[in-house]
Structures are given as C-alpha cells and as structure tokens.
Amino acid sequence: MSDATAPRLVIRIPAFLRRLDPAVATAFGCIVLLLLLGSLYSRSFLSPEYLLQQLKVASFLGVIATGMMLVILLGQIDLSVPWVVTTGAMMACAAAGHGAPGLWISIPFGVLCGVAIGVVNGLGVAYLRIPSMIITLATNAVAQGLMVVYTGGFSPQDEASRAMRYLATGSVIPGIPNAVLAWAVIGVLAVWILKRTTFGRAVYSIGNRERAAYLSGINTRLVTMLAFAASGGLAAFGGVLLAGYASKAAQSMGDAYLLPSIAAVVLGGTHILGGRGSYLGTIAGVILITLLQSILSVMQITEAGRQLIYGAVIILMLLLYGREKAA
C-alpha cells in the first residue's frame, strides 16, 4: 500500500539529456574542462576569434574523421588516411598546374583520387575478405609509393588553385570560415545518411552483426565497399582543404591525421568494434582533440612532450569509457 502512495524519488532528467550517450556527455564535459584550463592560462583563450580559428582547424580533422567514422561503424578501420590525405592534396595541386581546365577540376580530381584508393580498400575488405587493418596499410604504402615516384621524393612545386584556397581560407558568410561551412555541410549529410537512409541503417547493422545483416538481405559487400570509398573521398577532401590552407601540398602532411581521426571517433563514443555511435559524438571528439593540440602548443611544450602527453591523454580517456566489456 505504502509503496503506491509514497512519493517516489525520481530525479527529473530532461528527455534530451536522458537520451545522451554518457560517452558523448563525457567528451563535451572534457571540452568545457579544456576551455576552462586554457582560459586560466591565457585570457584570449575564450575570445571568439580564437574559438573560430580553432573551429576552422578542427574542420580539416572533422572532414577526415567523418569518413573514418563510417568505416569504424562497420567494425573496420582505415589506416590509409595519411597518404590518402597527401594524395588528395598533391593530385589536386597537380591538376591545378595544368592550365584553365585543370583549375576547374582540381578539387573533384583530388577527391576522386581518394575515392579510387578507397574503392581498392573496399574491394579488398568486402570482396576479398582481407582484414581492413592490413589492406589499408598496404594501400597506404602503395599510395605513398605512387606519390614518391610522382614527386621524386621532394615537396611538389605545384600551388593550390584559387578555388582551393578560397574553400579553405575564405568566407562566403562574413565571419564564418568556408572550411567550417564545408564541414557543416558534410556533417549534415552524414547525419542524414546515417539516420535516414537505408545505406546508413545498413552500416549500423553490418557493424552489429554482419552475418545477420547479410541474411536479412542487405548487400553487405556493396555497403562495405561504398563506405570505404566514401572514407577515401573524405580523407582526400580533407587533404584538398589542407593544401588550400597551406597553399601547397607536402610529403608528410597526412601523417598527423591518422591517430587524431581514430581518436576523435572513438573518444566521441563510437564503438571501435562497430555498430554503435553518433555523429554528435564525433563532432565532440574532433573539437576535443583540436583543443587539446592547441592547448599543448599554446603552452609551448616541445614536439616531444606534445606527442607524449597526447598519446597518454588518449589512452587515459579511452580507459575512462572506451573499454570492452569484461569477458
């Protein structure tokens, strides 16, 4: 009797908070913490200019991490990011060096080169059933080899086209950099694809249990291949943006994006074995990583110290909530 009449102690949590993944909440919490830490160190840390600059830098990683997220949702991984980024940048710049028609096709050409590498990855993973970790390492090596042959081992002389520079550094809407807009467009598309299309739902179901997805009539191999192609294209687009930002491509420009892109996705709560994760989390992860890098460089820590802290922080954060269930 008394059970029914006694006022039950229910803490009212708003609906949107209840649905929030704890990992995503943690990631956003860490962002706030980093901002507070940074503002203790320097006043300008919370200024709109600085934050917008951070968002611009984050958008390069954001574009690349979007592709990585698609692949991780499948339960696979794409380790070919470093040289796909570089290939995209170099090929776009190379196309830009070929006169007027080259200027027009420079951006699509760079992206298409990335898609091509992604298709090779996808064919290997989906149709030949090679572990994604291995085949993507191999295509990474091949892409590197191709670029070394193409450039002769030096930084290429080609400059980024004006469109590429405008895309990375200009702003159509005053105050908002184009790179951020590009990331926003890609982000909205990604959310729509993941939430509202058969393809997106198929990606989640393959990540959960590929065998079941296959038996329920999903063309799992095609979906896997398309996801890898998209990942390659997005990584290359990230490279195009980076080349536009720096106004040229460089040999090892992609090396700095492999660990951050994986870390951003995983820190954002996407399960590394696939099947679970939200794009909101990835956004949080990308901003988190970018802020962390920025704070480390603002505090004038040497490259050595940055690498050490960076690796340690990623492992610590993963230990907080990225653990697998106990067997």
Add this chain to the structure above:
Amino acid sequence: MKDWRYWLSEQQGTLTAIGIFVVMFVIYATNHPAGFSVNMVQTAANKAVLLAFVAMAQALVVITAGIDLSVGMMLTLTNCLASWIVVGSAAETALGVVGVLATGLACGAINGAVVIFGRLQPIVTTIATGAMFYGAALFLRPNPGGSVNETLADALTGRLFGFLPASLVVLTLVVLVIWVPYSRSVLGRAAYATGSAETAAYMSGVPIQRAKFAAYTLAGLLSSIGGLFLTFFSYTGEAAYASGNAYTLFSIAAVVLGGVSLMGGRGSAVGAIFGALAFRTIGDLLFVFDFDPLWQPLFQGVVLMLAVSIGAFGLFQVRNRLEWFG
C-alpha cells in the same frame, strides 16, 4: 593423418617462407653486380636482421590474434636511447645494453598492460603508445646524433671466422634463447590456443591473460634488440618518424609473407624471420636490376598488397557463403 602430416601442415607457412626467400635470394645473388661473395652476404644480412627482429616481435603478438603497431616506434626509441648509453668501457657498455633491453621490455609491458587490463583494442592502443614512444625518442634525440661503442658495434656487424655474418649468429642465438623455449613453454602454447579460439582456450583453463602479456612484453624486448642493431649499423640515434612507421609496416608484410595468420593461432617467429629476409631481398632486387630507387616504396607496397591478397584464395573453397563472415 600421420604425425608428419600434422607437422607439415603446421609448418606449411614457415616452409613456404623459406622457399620464397631461397628463390629470391638466388635471383638476387646471381644478378648482383659484385657476384656472390662473403661481403655481399654480410651486407644483405646486416640490412635484413633489423627487420627480422621487428618481424619476430610482430609475429609473437599476431599469434595471439592481436597486433602491435608500435614496434617501429619502440625500435626508434631504443635506437635513440642506445645512442646515449651504449658507450664507454666494457662494463658501462654492458650496463647500457641491459638498460636498452629493459626499456624495450617496459614498453612492451605497457602495451600489454593497457591491452589486457585496460581492455582496449590493440590497434588503437598501440597507435597511441606508439605516439608516446616517438615522443620519448624525440625527447632523447631532438636532432640526430650520439655515438655507440664502436668495438662492440663492429664486432656484431662484422664476420665470425672470416665468413659468418655476426648479425646472423646473433639472430640465431635470439631464436634459440627466446623463441624456442617460449614456443615450447606453457605460455607459448597458450598464445597459440588464445589466438585460434579464445573462448575454447579460456574454458580449457589456459592462462590467456598471462600469455598475451608475455607476447606483448617479449615483442618489446625483440624490438629493442632491433633498435640496438640499428644503432650498431648507423653509429647514431635518430628519432625518424617515417622510418619508424616503415618498420611497423614492413613487420606486418614480413609476418604475412612468413605464413603467420593475421587471424592468430598459426605460424611461427621463424617463418616471420624468413618473411623478413624475403621482403628485404625483394626490395633489393630493384637495385640489382638497376631501377631508379624512387620506385622502391611503390614496389614494396605492391609486394605487400599481393602478399595480403594471397590469403583471399581460400574464399574460393568456401562451400557456404556464411563462412565469409567468420
């Protein structure tokens, strides 16, 4: 099946690797401009031994169905460390060598602890710890430099009795001292059992966690031996990001060529060593046939890609499509 058939099917990968290596080396040696000579063998051995140590390290981890993407960075770190402490008198040098090996063990133990007790995925873990090891290497050697006890270096990269490359002797010793006892011990067998069927291994009371921990730790030790040898060849320490990554990549290629299954549970470190020797020889074939060295990275990449595609032929024998999904 008879006993020898079991043995043959277990050693199939290793034997194939030895076969590939012998064929490649014969092509290499017969076309070498200087001809087959003691000097040529010594140079080839010294170059290949580095990769062989890293490949052994990778093989130990891959057998447990894991992967270690930090082996190259452990090699770089221990290389930088060795360029500081493996100097001076005989006693100091000996202490230095011990220090380098202990560092390797510690790095491997960190990997093992995070993967096993932290329950994180090996890929992400070892990429992140790799970044840390690289940071430490950069801290030790912001610029390339340092030195090493040259008497020891020359002794270990030279020849014994005038014809036997000392580096190969050390490699053989390492196999005899580390791999042979390990693979015959409970931990070694447990590593194989864990790699082929973890649940079954658990139910049979196999010490899964200890086996994995031992594999990662020994991988650190073997990488540090590779780092020592890198210092002996180059006389310096250098925190080179690209070369560290290349060693990680090549170690995987060597493991695949050496018949170690990436799914775990099959293959041996000896196979991985021959895979490494074969991979190095294939890379050097380009020089023998007078190609532009610029093509070497592409060529090695294509070889790696073909090597990993070979495993896909098993798909054609699948009777039930559901077996695709493992």
